[in-house]
Amino acid sequence: MQDLTLKTLLDQGPVVLDGAMATELEKRGVATDSALWSATAMLDHPDAIAAVHQSYFAAGAQIAITNTYQANVPAFVKAGIAAKKARQLIQQAVQIAKDARADYAASHPGFQAVIAGSIGSYGAYLADGSEYTGKYHLEPAAYQEFHRERLDLITGVGVDLMALETMPKLEEVQALVDLLTKTHPQQKFWVSFSIADPQTLCDGTPLAEAAQWVAQQLNAVAVGVNCTALENITPALKTLASAVDLPLIVYPNSGDQYDPTTKTWQRTARSHQFDDYVGDWLANGAQIVGGCCRTTPHDIATVSRIMRQAEVTDE
Template sequence: MQVSSFQSALQRGPIVSDGAMATELEKRGVATDSALWSATAMLDHPEAITAVHRSYFEAGAQIATTNTYQANVPAFVNAGIAAPRARKLIQQAVTLADQSRDAYVAAHPERPVWVAGSIGPYGAYLADGSEYTGHYNLDEVAYQEFHRERLELILTSGVDLLALETMPKLSEVQALTHLIDQTWPQTPYWVSFSIADPTHLSDGTPLAEAANWVATQSHAVAVGVNCTALENIEPALKTLAQATDLPLIVYPNSGDEYDPQTKTWQPTELSHQFDSFVPRWLAAGARIIGGCCRTTPADIETIAAEVQSN
């Protein structure tokens, strides 16, 4: 793991992360309208995943997030994939990100880049939008048993750090980080929460309380929010900055608005306006900036340009 180089880079200045995987897979003809979402691509289109990773590196991203957010053995089994193959697919997702990183570094040895292993919440496995509500409850042991196998597969396949992302519940994060510290000590991770508004997690927990707790964990390298509207980021950063001295990470959606009736995205006047927002996020303390749903390599290129010029 390259955690020391990652933390050193954070101290030198902001880092750019990647953007949406599913959006770019769809552009390449991969259907993502199933419970497996972007993980579907690992069944038949691994080359598309590699192409997406490469496109983000070329746009200026320094972090590739593995295509494992919704990839876990129970989800694959529910989709009719045998467990042994499911395990290999999760490992393959890490390999694809690593190979993309290695190829990029070979051509750009002067530019440090990292691979983050994506760990989505239990709510993502439910595939009913629960990561945006937190309307589920497991005890610590049950959360740990759900996450354990995927964590092991990802960590043994070789990532630089973990991305615990779109987390709507502090209790799940606590269970996850306890498991990581007990089973894979010294593993670095960031925690990125799903929020209902700039001061609360999706389940109602105060964002400041959650960030303050994460800051007490010795292997947390950053804390922040993702998969929320562009306009929520600056006030969320102010909430976070008052609660913790940890580096802050943000990766919002593109600005498009989701219509749950038609299950489609519609552009708004704020769509893809990263050039307007990024300078304010940097001023508010953001140290890692990327994109979530509907963001593109063009958005990451804009973010990288703003980071470089500010």
């Protein structure tokens, strides 16, 4: 398991990513309607986090994203948790994912998966929906100061790669990747953007331009989009595929609609219709496919099934 990399998995064919953490925690009785979102579970329900990871492994996921997207020391401190405890919780989230993988592998011979350390944007820390608008600005050094501690904590425990996800602003990604490259020069990563439309980041940067910048970075292993509507994925893939040769990663929302004011979701007619889309995503170059907000192990099992069927057809 220690020698397994994302590239190793990709060499074997399209790779299945996991799905939403918060949705599954809610099903287990964990409240997530706060600024800490799913990170609240680290306080009182670490076993629930482990159970969610294992439910995705059982559904076919080959990548587990750590429960650290919204977990950063300033957010915990703002919620009344001491900084020392916050640091422990962030590292605990990484270890939970690694232990869940080890436990699942112990009872499932041949199982392989990598762990991706989640880094959400500064907009996610603001907890006001800014990761979907990009309406914030810091100087590069300030972005780096915000992200530095969490990067160090996650890499200190050890992950197979970093997931820089739901990123609405190229300037923040550039500052973050510069920090990561200088402080952890061997650490592989992917960047997944938050988009306004299939051609444009939330900050107005052309998606093709942003992807091209990522593709030029030495340790980048994939680029793509996440936390967007199912119907945006195919046109976004066409934009990406025309711009870069890097493996493409996509993990849309379930189709439910989010209200950042009430921090709740409403089901729509397009909710959980992965059956209708995954084949097109694969045909348009997707190499890593999973789910973001409100997706479930059932959705990931659908992704896995369609991927395996596509492999048989190709043979």
